Amino acid sequence: MESSFVKVVLSVLLLSPNALLQTQEASQPANENVVPAEATARIITDESLPRGSRLYIASISNGFETYITAGIEKKKVPVVIVADRTKAEYELTGVSDSDRAGWAKMLFLGSQQTNEAASIKIVNLKTGNVVFAYSVNKTNSVRGKQSAGEAVAKHINEKIENRFH
Amino acid sequence: MKSFLLGLLLIVALAPIAVSQGSDNKMIPAGSKVFVAVMENGFDDYLKASLQAKKVPLVVVEKKDSADFEISGHAETQKASTAKKVIRLDWHSNEQASIQLVNLKTSEVAFAYSVNKPSSAHGKKSTAEACAKHLKEKIESKE
Numbered sequence: 001m002e003s004s005f006v007k008v009v010l011s012v013l014l015l016s017p018n019a020l021l022q023t024q025e026a027s028q029p030a031n032e033n034v035v036p037a038e039a040t041a042r043i044i045t046d047e048s049l050p051r052g053s054r055l056y057i058a059s060i061s062n063g064f065e066t067y068i069t070a071g072i073e074k075k076k077v078p079v080v081i082v083a084d085r086t087k088a089e090y091e092l093t094g095v096s097d098s099d100r101a102g103w104a105k106m107l108f109l110g111s112q113q114t115n116e117a118a119s120i121k122i123v124n125l126k127t128g129n130v131v132f133a134y135s136v137n138k139t140n141s142v143r144g145k146q147s148a149g150e151a152v153a154k155h156i157n158e159k160i161e162n163r164f165h
Numbered sequence: 166m167k168s169f170l171l172g173l174l175l176i177v178a179l180a181p182i183a184v185s186q187g188s189d190n191k192m193i194p195a196g197s198k199v200f201v202a203v204m205e206n207g208f209d210d211y212l213k214a215s216l217q218a219k220k221v222p223l224v225v226v227e228k229k230d231s232a233d234f235e236i237s238g239h240a241e242t243q244k245a246s247t248a249k250k251v252i253r254l255d256w257h258s259n260e261q262a263s264i265q266l267v268n269l270k271t272s273e274v275a276f277a278y279s280v281n282k283p284s285s286a287h288g289k290k291s292t293a294e295a296c297a298k299h300l301k302e303k304i305e306s307k308e
Contacts, residue, residue, distance in 0.1 A: 063205070063239020066263035070279035081265075084272035103248035112249060112259070112283070143281040144261045145241075 047124060047131045049090070049160050051078040055122070056088035064096035064118060067149030075153040078160060090131065094120030098145065113140040116148040122156070132159045191275050193234065193266065193304050195222035200232035200269075208240035208262060211293035219297040222304055234275065238264035238296075242289065257284040262292040266300070276303050 057065045069081055082088050096118040106112055119135035136151045143150075201209045213225055226232050240262040249255050263279035280295040 062241070063263065066238050066265050066277065067279050069265045069274055069277040070263050073274075073277040074279075081274035081277075082272045083267040083274065087272050100243060103246060106246070106248040106252055110252075112253070114243075144259075145263070146261065146279045146281045149263070149279060 047127075047129050048162065049079075049122065049131050049156070051160055053079050054082050054087060054089045055079045056082055056085045056091045056125075058085075058091060058093045060094050060096055060118075060120075062096055062098060062145070064094070064145060064149065065092075067145045068092065068094075068120070068152050069149075070146070071149035071151075071153030072156065074150060075157055077153050077157045079156070085125075089125060090122050091125055092120055092122050094118060096145070096148065111140055113142060114144050115139050116141040116145060118148045118152065120152055132156065191273070193223075193275050193300075195304055197223055197233045198226045198231060199223045199234045199236055199266070200226055200229045202229075202235060202237040204238055205240050206242060206289070208238070208289060208293065209236075211240075211289045212236065212238075212264070212296060215290070215293040215297035216300075219294060219301055221297050221301045223300075229269075232269060235267045235269055236264055237267070238262060240289065240292065255284055257286060258288055259283045260285040260289060260292045262289075262296060264296050264300075276300060 057068055059065055060068075072079065072081060079090075085091065096116070099115040099117075101112045101114060116138045117136070119133075121130050121133040123129070124131050134152060134155045136148050138147050138151070141147045201213055203209055204212075215221075216223060216225060223234075229235060241260070243259040245256050245258055259282070261279070261281040264277065265274050266276040267273070268275050278296055278299045280292050282291050282295070285291045
């Protein structure tokens with residue numbers, strides 16, 4: 001009786017530090033080096049995009065870069081677009097994708113409009129920071145790539161005017 | 166007091182010059198030499214024809230070295246599918262194009278325009294003429 005009681009007490013004493021450690025680990029983050037999502041988001045959006053900045057638009061699939069350029073022109077975004085990357089302060093890169101209307105869509109929905117998706121980011125070429133990122137998805141886009149390009153331009157303008165959230 | 170007034174006068178006199186310099190880079194003077202770069206589906210040829218048809222005051226050159234501006238862009242044609250022909254009785258293609266005009270000295274984009282024509286009556290010709298028309302408006306507006 002006495003020996004079994006001693007064994008139980010000993011096992012409790014031995015296991016209690018482990019249990020304590022496990023509860024502490026559970027309350028702490030798994031890795032201290034991982035940056036919280038909020039802090040990462042702040043790094044992207046904190047830096048402003050000044051008016052009159054020299055922006056280089058890199059080549060994007062399906063010639064989408066020219067649609068962005070046209071959108072910036074149409075929406076009167078206050079940036080200077082340059083064709084030479086060495087003369088730029090910022091660089092815009094991205095991807096775009098078009099999905100044409102199939103026969104089923106045409107038959108059942110009576111729509112021949114395309115679905116457009118695009119995503120861009122603007123990088124400060126001096127610091128390497130991403131100052132702006134935006135993605136757009138237009139189902140049944142009325143004006144195809146033109147609509148997506150103008151949406152991108154509109155939101156760049158909002159970023160410059162500090163209205164982008 | 167005198168020096169302050171002189172300084173103020175100088176600022177007032179120089180301000181319009183500073184403002185005009187900002188927009189100078191986006192100006193396209195009539196008679197400028199322009200090189201039209203190769204585009205998908207031979208859209209550059211349609212654009213050259215349209216520049217002539219719409220009487221755009223630019224000189225098209227065949228060598229980039231002798232040009233002041235370069236037109237580059239992208240064009241896409243979506244031919245009418247069988248479903249479109251059967252259901253909508255529409256044989257016309259959907260056209261979209263986008264162009265940009267770059268000042269070769271400053272590397273700045275002086276003009277950009279995009280167009281989307283669903284069921285285009287004259288195919289690529291319509292989109293090319295839309296581009297030419299808006300380029301002409303830009304030159305004549307002297308912005």
